[in-house]
Amino acid sequence: xxxxxxxxxxxxxIGAGNVATHIALALKKAGYSIKKIYSQTEKSAKxxxxxxxxxxxxxxxxxxxxxxIYIISIKDTVIExxxxxxxxxxxxxxxxxxxxxMSVFExxxxxxxxxxxxxxxxxxxxxxxxxxxxxxxxxxxxxxxxLFALAESLSKKVNLINSEQRKILxxxxxxxxxxxxxxxxxxxxxxSANKMDFNLLHPLINETAKKANELRPLDAQTGPAKRxxxxxxxxxxxxxxxxxEFEKIYRFVSESIYKLTKED
Amino acid sequence: xxxxxxxxxxxxxIGAGNVATHIALALKKAGYSIKKIYSQTEKSAKxxxxxxxxxxxxxxxxxxxxxxIYIISIKDTVIExxxxxxxxxxxxxxxxxxxxxMSVFExxxxxxxxxxxxxxxxxxxxxxxxxxxxxxxxxxxxxxxxLFALAESLSKKVNLINSEQRKILxxxxxxxxxxxxxxxxxxxxxxSANKMDFNLLHPLINETAKKANELRPLDAQTGPAKRxxxxxxxxxxxxxxxxxEFEKIYRFVSESIYKLTKED
Numbered sequence: 001x002x003x004x005x006x007x008x009x010x011x012x013x014i015g016a017g018n019v020a021t022h023i024a025l026a027l028k029k030a031g032y033s034i035k036k037i038y039s040q041t042e043k044s045a046k047x048x049x050x051x052x053x054x055x056x057x058x059x060x061x062x063x064x065x066x067x068x069i070y071i072i073s074i075k076d077t078v079i080e081x082x083x084x085x086x087x088x089x090x091x092x093x094x095x096x097x098x099x100x101x102m103s104v105f106e107x108x109x110x111x112x113x114x115x116x117x118x119x120x121x122x123x124x125x126x127x128x129x130x131x132x133x134x135x136x137x138x139x140x141x142x143x144x145x146x147l148f149a150l151a152e153s154l155s156k157k158v159n160l161i162n163s164e165q166r167k168i169l170x171x172x173x174x175x176x177x178x179x180x181x182x183x184x185x186x187x188x189x190x191x192s193a194n195k196m197d198f199n200l201l202h203p204l205i206n207e208t209a210k211k212a213n214e215l216r217p218l219d220a221q222t223g224p225a226k227r228x229x230x231x232x233x234x235x236x237x238x239x240x241x242x243x244x245e246f247e248k249i250y251r252f253v254s255e256s257i258y259k260l261t262k263e264d
Numbered sequence: 265x266x267x268x269x270x271x272x273x274x275x276x277x278i279g280a281g282n283v284a285t286h287i288a289l290a291l292k293k294a295g296y297s298i299k300k301i302y303s304q305t306e307k308s309a310k311x312x313x314x315x316x317x318x319x320x321x322x323x324x325x326x327x328x329x330x331x332x333i334y335i336i337s338i339k340d341t342v343i344e345x346x347x348x349x350x351x352x353x354x355x356x357x358x359x360x361x362x363x364x365x366m367s368v369f370e371x372x373x374x375x376x377x378x379x380x381x382x383x384x385x386x387x388x389x390x391x392x393x394x395x396x397x398x399x400x401x402x403x404x405x406x407x408x409x410x411l412f413a414l415a416e417s418l419s420k421k422v423n424l425i426n427s428e429q430r431k432i433l434x435x436x437x438x439x440x441x442x443x444x445x446x447x448x449x450x451x452x453x454x455x456s457a458n459k460m461d462f463n464l465l466h467p468l469i470n471e472t473a474k475k476a477n478e479l480r481p482l483d484a485q486t487g488p489a490k491r492x493x494x495x496x497x498x499x500x501x502x503x504x505x506x507x508x509e510f511e512k513i514y515r516f517v518s519e520s521i522y523k524l525t526k527e528d
Contacts, residue, residue, distance in 0.1 A: 018486070075491075075493075076493065076496060077493075077495060099496050099500075118464060118465070118468055119467060119468055119471060120468060120471055120472055120484075121486070122475065122484060122486070125475065125478075127471070131467050132467055133464050157467070159464070161460075164458075165458060165460060167499070167503065168455065168458045168460070168503070169455070169460060171454060171500050171503055171504075172450070172454040172455050172460075172465060173451070173465065174487055174500065174514075175447045175448075175450045175451045175510075175514075176447055176448050176468055176469055176472070177468045177469070177471075177486070177487070178485065178487030178488070178489060178490070178521065179513075179514075179517045180444045180447045180448070180469070180472050181475075181476070181484055181485055181486075182489075182520060183440055183443045183444045183447065184440050184444070184476045184481035185481040185485065185521075185524060186436070186440075187436035187437070187439045187481075188480060188481055188482065189524075190432055190435060190436040190439070191432065191433070194429060194432045196425075196429060196432070196433060196436075198480070200397050200423070201382070201437065201440045202476070202477050203382070203383060203395050203421070204382055204384060204437055204440055205440055205441070205444070205473050205476050206473055206477070207383060207391070207441075208440070208441045208444050208445055208473070209469050209472070209473035211384070211389065211445075212445070212448045212466070212469050213466050213469070213470070214389075216452060216462070217445050217449040217452055217462075218449045220384075220386060220445055221442065221445055221449065222282070222384050222385070222386070222441070222445075223438055223441070223442030225438075225446075226442070227339075229339075229341075231340065231341060232340060232363050235431070236363075236435050236438065239431065239432070239435055240435075245516065245520040245523060246439075246520070249443075249513070249516050249520060250438075250439075252509065252512045252513050253443045253446055253513055255509065256446060256450075256509040256510070256513060257443075257449075259509060260446075260453075
């Protein structure tokens, strides 16, 4: 918590969505002073401000200009617009986005970087922030050191990751998290439509994830596609006749599994 | 463990793969007497026999004909061939396959059914069998009761599931397990190709699975496809230019996510 010593004028949080909320809660818990929350949407700003007992605003120009860190955690497409309108002295400005390069801040600030927590956030779920990998990038060694210290005061897993790598990491995360979750959804849809309960799949889902912590997923692959069990694959495709989207996914994922496990 | 009283002549295991191995280990642990292991492949038969301290054979005709239960856990396509050649008195014959109907045994035996453990098995991983859902089906109430008792002596989660339901359950499991694992593999491939470590994704994978135990996965969905964030989606598709299989998967899964979450 060395970094606490260096932070005098506190943190400003710009955004009040899932990521902003979890970062604000973690900072608060670690003892940082959060000066103000900004969100365009008053309701969101108010909700988050209440959770961490901090003032909020919906007007960017009323944010303090002397905070030590500004954490911008909003939709990718409006980050630059915030940068354009944010008037500050010499604090550090970071965003938390996977696919936005650090250079978005280049023409606007002296000290800037990225603070990307690699996790899926839902407001209603408490998370152990210390287990979340935080990916740091900065425009100078001095700023990098500060961001690293800040990240290390929240998490045990801090990594220096440049903009190119972060883009790839975000893409990998879309597969491993968003697309994985959609595979669960398809399972749920198929079971619900046939009056079975999704919780039948819980142990399978948990074990599949656990395996991925211990084995290379390619080595853990099982199932009809890996076995090239055409009879079962054809049966499954036929069962998916009424679900054209799921049928396409079944076909292409099976082909990709067969191809990769065969090469292995 | 009531069922132990009814089993006098023990169990025969036909097959020595992942599923057969885990069932044999669980039965042994629960105190059942395993009379013999059969596998076409001597090495597999021998390995499993050694693990549970039981004789083995590679010749079907040398199996005892008076066992109480025969558990056939082999490739779907050879189940009927085993049934055709297995000469027994009046024990119960079951298979462990998701997509093979119980009727495969109809013309061969008097007492038969299905004993389908819904889990992904890897020989090298120990599993807590008591948490694995076991799906039971039988050709008579008497046999159903026996199989139910057997299953309940191994697991807390025993369900009566008919052949039609089991087929759907297996399909749902292919999505939730096999296809999920392939999403992990794609993440791993993208990271390895760019000199990053797959373990960066572990916390994300674990949290995604945990969420599915508490929320409907459709409600837990996050990411660019759900937000219909076309800029990020186009960037990702472009990044996947060198991976045509992954690009197709990205496109179709994103379309399916958008469609389902929009309808919700």
